[in-house]
Amino acid sequence: MLNVAHLTKRYGALTALDGVSLHVARGEFFGLLGPNGAGKSTLMSLVAGLRAADTGVLTLDGVAIVTADPSTRVALGLVPQHIALYPELSAVQNLRIFGQLYGLHGTVLRERVTEALAAVQLTDRGQDQVKTFSGGMQRRLNLVAALLHRPKFLLCDEPTVGVDPQSRNAIFEYLERLNREGLTIIYSTHYMEEATRLCSRIGIIDHGKILALGTLDELLTKLPFEEEIRFPATPTTAGLAAQLPSHGELLTLDGIHRFRPRPDYKLSAFFTLVESLGLPARLFTSQRPTLEALFLHLTGRNLRE
């Protein structure tokens, strides 16, 4: 459906996208995970036709997305990172304006606006000015404003920034429902948890390059370890920490040691060593590695640095 090949975009000396290639199939919930400034929003803006790429090919259903040709945008819906609504106008007025920009009018527009408000539980606030809404309500309205024209392809550019957990959950459930109903979604985020929960396939992006691409399981197999053992970095555990680098990778972040054993190093050997040092078992937790760990492994940095 969406095909991105060797896409490059520069802003002066800064290379925002550097030869990005990816493919998003119909019905996919594709995640674009990366820290701030990684190039997610630039890629979103190119796909939305807001900017032109310097080089590369960008097609939607085989049709090139061209900035100068707005007709290709009818199939797309964009949920901007900002709350892109008119705060002085009511929710209904906002939705009507954005619907009209896609050529909707009359009964169809009225019905779509009603449906959209109901979908995000804002029916009773439809006539209120958007500026009187909570941040979460504004975010939900920001989301449905992109769906009035029933696009085939939804671009969500960090749509939950600054949202309370309850509203975030409501947004997630709504997006999951839309995806189940067949909507293809590209969702950019710097929250690993969001990408993990929502996305069937994830592209990890940093410094304008796609570092890894695949399902969650596919991505995690790129790590040279299958488990991560965490324990506090205290003087008590200093002796253990000193012995571990010869058996795997040891990182220390935020006062926590993270030990990622080599595949040939058995967990039983680790716990024998712990026992021999007289350390209590309650200090240790073992977990499956996360996208955070993968990002750290790929870039040497945390996602939120």
Next chain:
Amino acid sequence: MRTILVLVRKDFQNFFRNKAAVSLTFIVPFAMIWLFGNIFGVNKKDSGPSGIPLAVVNASDNPAAVKLVEALQAEKSFRVWTKFVNPDKSTRPLTEDDLRPMLREAGADVHFALVIPADLVSATGFGLHLKILSNPRNEIETQTVNGILQKTIFTTIPQLLGQSLQSSAKRLIGDDRFKQFNGAIAGAVSSAFGGDKEQIQQSIEAGDFGLGTALGGAGKTPANAADATASTDVLSRIVRIENEQVVGAQVKSPFATSIVGGWAMQFLLFAVSASAASLFRERDAGIFQRVLAAPVTRAQILWGKFLYGVSIGLVQLIVLFFAGRILFGIEVEKHLGLLILVCTFAAAACTSFGMLLAAVAPNAEAANGMATFLIMLMSALGGAWFPISIMPAFIQQFSKLTLVYWSMEGFSAVLWAGNSFVQVLPILGILGGITAVVMTIAVWRFNRGKIFE
């Protein structure tokens, strides 16, 4: 076109939802027009300055000096002070020695003083002697006071000049021959025009040559010649000026008609600049991203803003002219069709100016700062504040480069001169040309700038 209309309607919805914007666009200018109209005494018969404090010291024993003081007291432009108030609230006549400290005093009300000295009519030469002391903090006020003083002096007591002539003649030809000469003149006047020879001779020796009666002021005697109105007649009879108003003679409220357009233009420029600055708000809120993600082009956004600016500008101008109609009786309905046309072109020129500001400024704050500076400059140069004829010649050349000047010319052509469509066409052409040039530059800058990114 449908998309542009959606964008225009959206801007109107935003505008009417914003009470502050509505009041700044319509109510505040309405109030300001009312306020300025009253400040400038629009449509008042006795317009002009009033109550300017003037200290007057009369050290002369000449009876005409008393008449001068009375005339100054009767002049509405002045509030005449002749008494000095002691700390115990008792009063005494002002002296010249009181005046200088009075004028120097910080925060003093009095900035002007007139001294009528003992030698008001010179004993040794021809002419009058008066002293004006001033603290000329304001040039316009000083010129106004000097002008009104001169007018009052020469219209109230023209006989003083006669007295001076008489005094000079007396000194040159001697007392006896002077009396013989005046007697001969009085006799000749009496026998030619009638009247008592002795009374005529007394009038001549008092310096009053009877111009008021001699030149047809029937019923006026030398005794009432000091009356201000009669004396003005004296001057107007000496120099007869025929005054024919060729244009605007039928205009009911001439002053208001000539100045409301200038005020309206200034308010319009501020309103339109503010609406163009809304481009920055929409950019910063990410709304352009959403709008441009729809099948909307940048050009449609710009034309939407332009059409909205012209529409709101037109409405504002018409409302303000009707404010002038309600407050000062400007005849708007009589020329409504042409006035709407000129207002449309003026609003288009103003809107293009606002668009250019938004195109060249990096952010809303910079746009507002530039707008304030340029609007003040254009209003002053274009004649919205005062007639350009009082500006230096080289500045006047720049006036014609401003859209304020041409808009005011358009309003004047319609409301003042009552010109036809064909006569107004050149002005519309210039305003249209300004709009086209400025919008072309603005669109070019928008396409090169980052407001849509």
